[in-house]
Amino acid sequence: MPLSYENLSVPEATLVQNELRGKVDIAERELEISTVAGADISLNLYSTTIYAGIIVLSFPQLLPVAYSLVKAETRFPYVPGYLAFREVPTLVQVWEQMPVKPDILVVDGHGIAHPRRMGIAAHFGAVTGQPAMGCAKNILTGKYEEPALEYGSYSPIYDKQEQIGYAFRSKAKTAPVFISPGNHVGMENSLQIIKQCTGKYRIPEPTRLAHELVNRFRKGELQEGYFVI
Numbered sequence: 001m002p003l004s005y006e007n008l009s010v011p012e013a014t015l016v017q018n019e020l021r022g023k024v025d026i027a028e029r030e031l032e033i034s035t036v037a038g039a040d041i042s043l044n045l046y047s048t049t050i051y052a053g054i055i056v057l058s059f060p061q062l063l064p065v066a067y068s069l070v071k072a073e074t075r076f077p078y079v080p081g082y083l084a085f086r087e088v089p090t091l092v093q094v095w096e097q098m099p100v101k102p103d104i105l106v107v108d109g110h111g112i113a114h115p116r117r118m119g120i121a122a123h124f125g126a127v128t129g130q131p132a133m134g135c136a137k138n139i140l141t142g143k144y145e146e147p148a149l150e151y152g153s154y155s156p157i158y159d160k161q162e163q164i165g166y167a168f169r170s171k172a173k174t175a176p177v178f179i180s181p182g183n184h185v186g187m188e189n190s191l192q193i194i195k196q197c198t199g200k201y202r203i204p205e206p207t208r209l210a211h212e213l214v215n216r217f218r219k220g221e222l223q224e225g226y227f228v229i
Contacts, residue, residue, distance in 0.1 A: 003092050003127065005085040006075040013082050017118040020126040026112060028186030031131075033059045036197060037102035038206025039094070039124075040214045041087045048073050052090040053214040055206070056102045060196050062205045068226045069217045070094045081115055081140075084123035091124055097226050103131065104185060104193060106206040110134040111182035111190070113157055113165035115141045125183025132182035133190040135207055139167070139178050149173050151198075154191065166191050171202040 005013065036059045042051045055067040072090040076082075087109075095101070110119030111134035118126075121134035139157065144167045147153035151172045157165040157180070165180030168191065181190045197204040203211070216222045 003089040005089065008076065008085065010079055010082060013085050014116070016085075017116045017123070020123060021117050023126040024112065024117065024122050024183050026181040026183070026186055028188055029184075031104070031185070031189055031193075033103045033193070035059055035065065035102040036062075036193065036206055037105045038204075038208070038210035039091060039105055039107045040207060040210035041091060041108070042214045042218050043074070043086070045078055048075060050074055050087065050090045051214050051218045052087070052094045053210055053217055054091075054094050054098065054102075054105065055210045055213050056098075056100075057206055057209070059103070062197065062199070064209060064229045066098070066100070066226070066228045067213055068094045068098045069213070069222060069224050070097065071217070071224055083109075084118065084120040087120055088123050088127060091120075092127060095124075095128060095130070099226065101130065105130060105132040106193070106197065106204065107132060107134050107182065108136065108207040108211065110136050110140050110178065111165070111180035113140060113142060113178060113180035117164070119180065119182070121180070121182030129183070131184040133185050133193065134165075134178075134180045134182055135194055135204055136178045137203070147176055152195065163187060168194060170194070170198045170204060171200075174202045177202065177204065
């Protein structure tokens with residue numbers, strides 16, 4: 001049965017987040033990664049149509065090997081802090097049509113760096129039980145000291161005394177990206193993965209290529225489905 005949140009109220013959605021939070025495991029672990037995937041979702045603020053995609057890359061080479069695309073509808077309202085309820089059901093559809101799953105999914109969004117520790121990557125990871133992490137362009141909650149301007153610098157993001165992520169300088173003299181674990185991956189694991197996924201752009205390759213993929217899908221250049229490259 002497809003995952004659906006369309007009839008939930010915001011208070012009910014909060015209860016769902018609190019329940020899913022108990023399923024999140026961000027302990028550090030030994031990771032054997034041969035594929036990494038990037039996920040991106042495109043929808044207008046008040047639109048009901050969602051375009052979602054996941055692209056799988058070889059690791060550490062970061063060469064595309066497959067992708068999955070789904071177009072769907074959502075009725076859950078746009079409410080800051082609850083965007084996963086609009087986006088995760090479609091992302092789960094994208095994931096489920098992939099016959100071979102990647103070792104780790106990097107989502108354009110947050111993991112636990114969220115007021116209730118349930119950003120889209122944490123939500124997706126809790127629902128599917130799959131390793132996932134977030135890499136966002138903007139901070140949602142917490143405070144951090146600006147990392148040094150050179151590539152590779154980073155500083156922790158704290159909410160009170162709790163570390164919830166890292167601000168990472170993925171390109172020299174540009175704004176940092178914001179990394180946080182989602183599920184079945186640790187804080188330091190997440191930082192090390194993104195360090196190995198950055199190229200010449202600010203946005204790491206998995207989510208940068210996923211964004212390009214979804215934009216092409218939205219323009220009608222690519223079809224819905226699963227494809228090996």
